[in-house]
Amino acid sequence: MAKRKNRKSHLQKIGLPPGSLIHIGEQKTEKASIHLINFDENAVHEKKLRDIEEAFTYLAQPSVTWINIDGLHEVSIIDKLGQHLNIHPLVLEDILNTGHRPKIEDHGDYIHFVLKMLDYDEKSNELITDQLSLILGKNYVITFQEQAGDAFDPIRERLRSGNTRIKRRKADYLTYALIDAVVDSYFIILEHLGEAIETLEEDLLNKPTPETLHEIHGMKRKMILLRKSIWPLREVINALEREESALIQKSTEVFLKDVYDHTIQVIDTVETYRDMVTGMLDIYLSNISNRMNEVMKILTIITTIFIPLSFIAGIYGMNFRYMPELEWRWAYFSVWLVMLGVAGIMIYFFKKKRWF
Amino acid sequence: MAKRKNRKSHLQKIGLPPGSLIHIGEQKTEKASIHLINFDENAVHEKKLRDIEEAFTYLAQPSVTWINIDGLHEVSIIDKLGQHLNIHPLVLEDILNTGHRPKIEDHGDYIHFVLKMLDYDEKSNELITDQLSLILGKNYVITFQEQAGDAFDPIRERLRSGNTRIKRRKADYLTYALIDAVVDSYFIILEHLGEAIETLEEDLLNKPTPETLHEIHGMKRKMILLRKSIWPLREVINALEREESALIQKSTEVFLKDVYDHTIQVIDTVETYRDMVTGMLDIYLSNISNRMNEVMKILTIITTIFIPLSFIAGIYGMNFRYMPELEWRWAYFSVWLVMLGVAGIMIYFFKKKRWF
Amino acid sequence: MAKRKNRKSHLQKIGLPPGSLIHIGEQKTEKASIHLINFDENAVHEKKLRDIEEAFTYLAQPSVTWINIDGLHEVSIIDKLGQHLNIHPLVLEDILNTGHRPKIEDHGDYIHFVLKMLDYDEKSNELITDQLSLILGKNYVITFQEQAGDAFDPIRERLRSGNTRIKRRKADYLTYALIDAVVDSYFIILEHLGEAIETLEEDLLNKPTPETLHEIHGMKRKMILLRKSIWPLREVINALEREESALIQKSTEVFLKDVYDHTIQVIDTVETYRDMVTGMLDIYLSNISNRMNEVMKILTIITTIFIPLSFIAGIYGMNFRYMPELEWRWAYFSVWLVMLGVAGIMIYFFKKKRWF
C-alpha cells in the first residue's frame, strides 16, 4: 500500500525542476518532531526543538550535534536545515523520496546515507519499512525518519550516561553506532521470521492445508522484500570502508568492518531462510502429488475390485426367460465362489504391484 | 506487430551500403513535424518549422537550440540536418532504425543517445514503445521521435516561463532534463502495472480462472519488454557520468547521478514486480493442483462408498431360483444394516486419513 | 547429422601431428569453386579460377584481392594458398575444421576470423549452418565457405558498379562489409523464426495439440543453436574494435561499432524469442493442467450424482420376499422424489464450490 502511494506522489512531481522539495511517500506521522543531542566528552545537551532554527547555534559549536527528525511531510524544516548546512537540493529531494534503495553518496563536506529500517507488525504479520536518511558532516549527524519509533534508544541512553566511548569520539563514530543499531535490529526481524518458519514447517509436516501454501508464499514475498532492503547495504558499508573521506577517522574503520560482518551474517541468514522456504514449497507440492497418488490408488483398488463383481451380479439380474444357470441348484453358491476368486486375483495383483 | 514490420524493413536494407538512410520501423505518424525552441538566459524563441533549413540560422547562434522531430519517415529532413551538423551517416542510420536498445555513443563533436519511451495503452492493455534518439552538440539538442506525444511538455513549459535554472544552463542540462523526463515517465507505467498486478492478485485469490493465467502470462511478457527497454539505460547513464566529454559540464554530473538513482529505482521495482508475477504463477499452479486433489477426493469418497453398496444390492437383484437369503424374514432389514456398516467403516477410514 | 559426421572425421585425425590438413565436416558441395575479385578505386577484375595459382599474380598487386572458395574438401587448394601467403598450418587446419565457434585470431601479418552463416530451410524447417573462415591480409581478403550460396551478392554488385565507397577503401573495409552482410542475414533468420513463433502462439491459443508441444521444443532447440552461433560473435567484433592491428584503419572502427550494435540487436531478439518460447512451454503445460482439471470435474460431477441414484435403484431391484416398500402405493413416486432431492443437493454443492 505504502508503495502505491509512494508511486502516486512521484507522479505529482513529474515535470517539476529537479531539486523541488516534495515529500514522496505516505505521511506516516501527524506532526514532524525534531530532537537534538549535542555532546562532547564532557557535556551532553538534549532538547526537543519546536523550530529547526534553534539547532543552528549548536551546529556552530565544535562539539558533535545529532539532530533527529521524525516525519518528512513538513518540507520547510528540511529546506531550512539544508540551506543552513549547504546541502545540495538533490540530496534534500532524495531524503523526501522514500522509495530509494540503500546507498551512500560522498559530497565532500558531508556524506549522505540511505538505509532501510525494518519492523515486524505481528498483528498484520507484515514487514514495515521505514527509510532512514543520514547526513554525516564534520561535526554533526542528521537523521531523517518517516515516523517516530526507532532502534536508537540505547544509543541515546549511552550518550546521556557517563564517560562512554561514544562520547569521546566524533560524528563518524556516532554514524557507525546508528548504522550498527539498524543492522542489529534486522536480527530481531530474522528472529521473528525464524520462528514463523519453524511454525510453518511443523504445520507442513503435521497438517498441510492450502492455507499453509498461502503462508509459504507470503513468507517468500517477505524474503524478497528483506533481500531488497538489505543486499545493497552490503555495498554501502563496503564503500564506506574504502571511502577516503576526511569525515571518517582511521580508528572507526575497524568498527565498520564489524558492521560489515554483521550485515553479511544477516544476508547469509536471509539466504538460508530463502532456501528453506523454497524447500518447503517443494515439499508441499510433492506432498500433494503423493496424496493424489494415494487417493488414486484407493479409488482404483475399490473400483477395479467391485466393478467386475457388479457386472457378474448384473448378468444374473437379467430377466431372460431362457437362462439355464438360473435354475441350477448350486448356481448362487458358485457365483459367490467366482466373485471371491475374481476379487482374490485382483488383490493378489495389487499386492504384487506393492499398492498396499 | 510493430516488431515484425521492423524486421521486414530491415530486410529491405540488406545489401545496401552502410549509411544508406532508410526508415526501419512502422510509420506511426502521417506527417513529420518539426518543433524548435531556441533559448538563453534572457530570451526564448519557439517555432513550428515547415522546413528544416529554417533551423540553421538558430543553430549558428551561441544560444541553445532544441529541435524536436516527430516522425522518422521523411528521411530528407534527417538527411539535411545531418549534413548541416556534420553527423556521421551511421548515426543517421541508427536514428532511422527503431529496433535499437538504449545506448550512448560519443562522437567527439556530439553525443548520440538512444532511449526508449514507453506508454501504456489502457484499451489494448499493451505497452507501446517509442524510440527517442537524441543528439547533444555544443549548443544544440536534437530529439527524434517516432510519433507525436511525449513526456516533455513540462520541460517546454519551464523553458517558456521566467528565469528558471534550465534556461540559465546549457545544452547538457537540457539533455539531462529530457532523460529525467523519460525516466520519470517510467514511473507512470509502473504505476499502471502495479495496479494491474494488484487486481490480478485479488482475482487469483477470489476467483482464479484460466483467464487469470492468461493475464499473468501477459504481465510476464510486459515485464520482459520493460526490462529489455530499461536495463541498458542503467549502463547508458553510468557511461554518461564517467564520460569525460567537453560537452558535459562538471556541474551537471550531480544531476546525472540523480537520474541514475531513479533508473535503479525503476529497475528495482521492475524486478520486484517480476518476482511477484512469478510467485503468482506458482500460486496459480499450486491452486490447480490443490483443486484437483480436492476433486479427486470427493470422487473417491463417493465412489468407494457407493460401489460396494451397489454391489450388495446387485447380488440380491440376481434371479437365481435357489437363493436362501431371499426368503428370510429379516433379510432386507439385515442387508440395510450391512450396508450402513460398510458405509460407516469407509467414512471412519476417510476421517482417519483426514480427508474431510 | 552434419554434426555427427563432423565428429567422426575429427576421430580420423586423432594421432596426426597438428597442422595436418584434413577436412573435418560434411562434404557439402561436389567441386570446390574459386572466385576472385581484384579491385581498386579505378578498376575491377572478376574471374572464376580453375587453379588457385592463377590468383598469385593478383595477390602481388597493391590493389585489394578478394578470393572466395566454396567447398573445403579439396585440401590442396587451401594448402597451396596457405603456403603462398605464409599462413600458419594451424590456421589452415582451423579452416578445414567446421566445428569451431566464432572467433578472431591476430597473427600479425593477417587476421583470421571464423563466423557462422545461417540459413533457414523451409522444407525441413531446420536451421542450416555454414562455417565462414575469413583471412584478412594487407591487401587481400580470403573467404572459405563449406558450400556455394551466401549473403555476399550485394557486396559483389557494389564492387562491380561505379565509384562506391567500398572500392575506395581497403581490405579491412571489405572485411567489415562481409561481416555486416553475415549479421544482416541473421535478421532474415529471425524474421522466419518470428513468423513461426507467431503461428505457434496462435496454435497454442486456439487448438493446442501434442504436436504443438513438439514444435515448441523444436523452436527451443533452434534458439540454442542460434545462441551458440551468434553469442561469441559479440566478443569477436568487440575484440576487433579494440584490436590495435595495422591491418585495421582508424576510419573503419566506426563501422565496426555499427556491426557490433547490430549483433547486440540480434542477440537481444534471440533472447526475447527464447523468453517467449519458454513462456509458451509454460502456457502449454498450464493448459494441460487446466484441461485435466476440467475433465476431472465433469467426471466427478456425473459420477457423484448418478452413483448414489443408481444405488437407490439397485436397492429396489433386490428380490427379497419381504420388502415392505415394494408394496406401497406411492413408493415409486417417492423414490423419484428422493432421487431428485439427492441430485439437487449434489448440484447445489457443486454450484457452491463454483464447479460450473
Next chain:
Amino acid sequence: MAKRKNRKSHLQKIGLPPGSLIHIGEQKTEKASIHLINFDENAVHEKKLRDIEEAFTYLAQPSVTWINIDGLHEVSIIDKLGQHLNIHPLVLEDILNTGHRPKIEDHGDYIHFVLKMLDYDEKSNELITDQLSLILGKNYVITFQEQAGDAFDPIRERLRSGNTRIKRRKADYLTYALIDAVVDSYFIILEHLGEAIETLEEDLLNKPTPETLHEIHGMKRKMILLRKSIWPLREVINALEREESALIQKSTEVFLKDVYDHTIQVIDTVETYRDMVTGMLDIYLSNISNRMNEVMKILTIITTIFIPLSFIAGIYGMNFRYMPELEWRWAYFSVWLVMLGVAGIMIYFFKKKRWF
C-alpha cells in the same frame, strides 16, 4: 535449535556498545577447559591450565605456544587473554559470537580466522557445527572452540613425538596444520553423506516411499548447510595465500596452496552431491507421475471395459412387460456374444494404444 538460541542471545546484545563481551550461542560444554602446548625444535611442554594467567609466562618465550580453549561461556578467560595479547575488543566479540561465516582478518600483529568444524551425528542423522576461532600471533596460536572434541589429536601427537617438521617450524605452520586438519575432517562428513546418498538411491530405485522423499529433502538441507560452511573457506585460504603478512613465512605458502586444493576438492564433491540429490528429487517426482499414469490406465481399462457391459446387463434387468428380446430362445447366449465383442473391441483399442 542452536541457531535460534544464537539469535536470541544476539538480541540481548542490542544496544550495548560494540566490543562488549557476551557469549552469543548455545552453551555447549559445562566448564571451559584450557590446554597449552609450548614447543620449539628441542622441547615440548604440555599442560592443562586452571587459570589463563598461567599461560602468560609461556607466551613471553620465543618458542611457539598453542593455547586451545574449549567452551566460550567463561567470558573472563577470553577477556584476560585478549587484554594480555592486546587483541582488539571487536575480535574478542567475534570469537564469542558463533554465528559467523568463515573469514580472515589481518590486524597487523595477529591474524584472526573463523572456521566451521563439522561433525556428523549418526543418531540424529544431523550435521553439528562448531565454530573455531583461531588467532595467529608472532609466536603463538590460540584456538577457541565451542565444545571439547576436535580433529586436532593427530597434530598434538605429532608435536609430542620426536623431531617432526611441525616442531621445527613456526606458528604459521601450526596454523596451516590446524586448518588442514579441519579441511581433512570435511572428507569424513562427505564420506558419511556419500554413503547416505547411495543408500537413498537404492531405496529410490527399489522401494520409493514418501519417507524417501523426506530424506531427500533432509539431504538437500544438509548440502545447503555444508555449502554455507565451506564455500567462504575458499576465499579465506585464497586471501591467506595472497596475504603479505610478516606472520606468514614464504615457505608455508606452498602448503596453503595444498589446503586450497583440498578445499576445492571438498567444494567440488559437495556440488556433485547437490546435483545428485537434485537429480534424485526429479527421479522421485517422475516416478510418482509414472505410477499415477499406470494407476490411471488400470482404472480406465477396467472401468471402460465393464461399464458398458454392466449397462447391457442392466438393460435386460428391466422389468418392462413388453420386452421382446426376453422371450427369444438364444437371447441370453447372444447377449454374451455381444458382451464379449464389446470387451474384445475395447481390448484391441487399448492394445493399439500400447497400454499393455
Next chain:
Amino acid sequence: MAKRKNRKSHLQKIGLPPGSLIHIGEQKTEKASIHLINFDENAVHEKKLRDIEEAFTYLAQPSVTWINIDGLHEVSIIDKLGQHLNIHPLVLEDILNTGHRPKIEDHGDYIHFVLKMLDYDEKSNELITDQLSLILGKNYVITFQEQAGDAFDPIRERLRSGNTRIKRRKADYLTYALIDAVVDSYFIILEHLGEAIETLEEDLLNKPTPETLHEIHGMKRKMILLRKSIWPLREVINALEREESALIQKSTEVFLKDVYDHTIQVIDTVETYRDMVTGMLDIYLSNISNRMNEVMKILTIITTIFIPLSFIAGIYGMNFRYMPELEWRWAYFSVWLVMLGVAGIMIYFFKKKRWF
C-alpha cells in the same frame, strides 16, 4: 565406486603430516610399469624399466626424456623419482591423490599438471576416469597414470618414426602433444554420447518407457561428470598460455591456443548435449502429462455416457408393484430412445469440447 574408495583412503591419511606419500584411490593395475623414451632430433631410445633408477642416466642428458608410469600404488617409484628430480613432497602427494580436478602449478623448475583422461565403457555404459599427472621439467616430461591404456600411442609412434616436428622440438612441445591427445580423446567420448543421445531421442519419440526416463537421468549424470572433468581444463590451458615460464617456448604458444580452441569446442558440445538432455526430460514429462490427459478423457467419456444410462436401466429394474411405465406398450422402445438421446447429447458435448 572408485569415488568411495577414494574417500576412504583419504580418511586413512588424516592426521599424517603433509607430504606423506600414500596412494589415495583405487588400485587399478596389479604392477606398476615404467616406460621411458629419450629422444632428440637424431636419435630415439625406448625402454621398459624394471627400476626407476635406470632412468636417471637419461635424465642427466640434454635430450628430452619422457617417462610414463602406469599404476600409482608402488609409492617407492614415485618417491625415488621425486627425490632425484627435487620435486616438492606435496606435488608427489598430489600425484598419488586421484581425486583432484584439472589444475596447473608452476614450481619454477618444473610445472605440474593434473588432467582427467576419460574412457567410455560400452558394456557398463559408464564413463571411466583416469587421472593423468604430468611433470614438465627442463628436459623431461613425466606422466603418471592410474592404469595402463591411454591415448598416447600415436605420439609414441611419431617419436619412433623419422624426422618429425615433435622430435625436433623440446619437452614443452611434447607436453602440448600429450595434452592435445587427451583433449582429442574427449571427442571420442562425445561421439559415443552423441550416438547414445540420438538413440534415446528416437526411443523417446517412438516408445517412451520409464526405462527411457532412467536412461535420460543416467545421461544427465554423465554430463555432470564430463563437465566437472573438462571445465577446469579450460582455465588450465589458459593459464599455461599466459604463463611466462622459461619452460615454455614462445613458438609453442600458438599450439596451446589451438588446444584451447579444441577444449572450448568440447565444452560447447557438452553444453549443447546438456541442453538436449534437459529438453528430453521436459519432453518426457510433458508426454506423461499428455498421456494422462488422454487416459482421463477416455475414462470420462465412457463413464459419463454409460453411468446415466445404467441409472435409467436401474430405475426400471426396480420391483415396485405400482410402476405405471412398466405396463406401457412402447415403454421399452421409448427408454431406448431416451437412452440414445442422452448418449447423443453427451457425445455432442464432447465433440464441442474437442475431446475427439
